[in-house]
């Protein structure tokens with residue numbers, strides 16, 4: 591039996607999250623925006639960094655790579671398809687190149703659209719989704735289109751419902767306000783937003799959320815919801831067309 595997995599949320603920059611994933615004598619950081627908060631969290635917990643995992647190339651997810659690697663010798667793991675854009679990359683992974691972290695299988699899912707190389711790491715029921723799936727939202731389409739993002743999100747939706755979603759930013763409250771404009775009658779969404787508002791008022795993170803809760807409340811996973819379709823006046827359009835409209839409206843929300 592491998593040692594249990596412990597996860598520590600590390601707030602970085604203004605609204606980024608990096609995550610420490612510790613099991614036994616192995617400790618990975620996911621998406622270190624900057625080195626200092628990560629080093630402080632490691633020191634506080636007495637953990638030694640062994641791996642750096644990047645979900646995508648954006649600087650607010652990789653900005654700490656080189657300093658942390660230089661200081662700790664940690665191995666940098668990220669998308670092989672974006673090898674040239676991941677600072678200090680040692681090990682490029684792609685879908686199917688599953689590997690092990692401290693005896694736990696790490697599943698790699700390719701989820702392009704926010705960036706063309708975006709990946710999600712799934713470790714012991716925890717999905718690190720970067721800027722692809724946000725709690726109550728999804729990432730912007732910088733290097734892909736709506737059809738590509740819908741395919742990526744559909745892939746994540748096939749994970750077990752109790753999978754915990756750890757995303758790259760604290761956007762839940764504003765995402766939820768947008769969600770309520772489309773689905774004001776969604777009781778699960780209303781209940782969730784009450785909890786989100788309480789957590790944010792107390793300065794607490796709103797991650798993780800289960801995939802099951804996302805499926806009930808995240809409009810980007812619900813383009814087939816009758817209420818959302820009615821709100822958009824798109825009762826007959828296909829799923830991707832409705833999804834694209836939701837993404838478009840969020841851009842100007």
Ligand SMILES: [Zn+2]
Nearest residue numbers: 646648704721
């Ligand atoms: Zn990004």
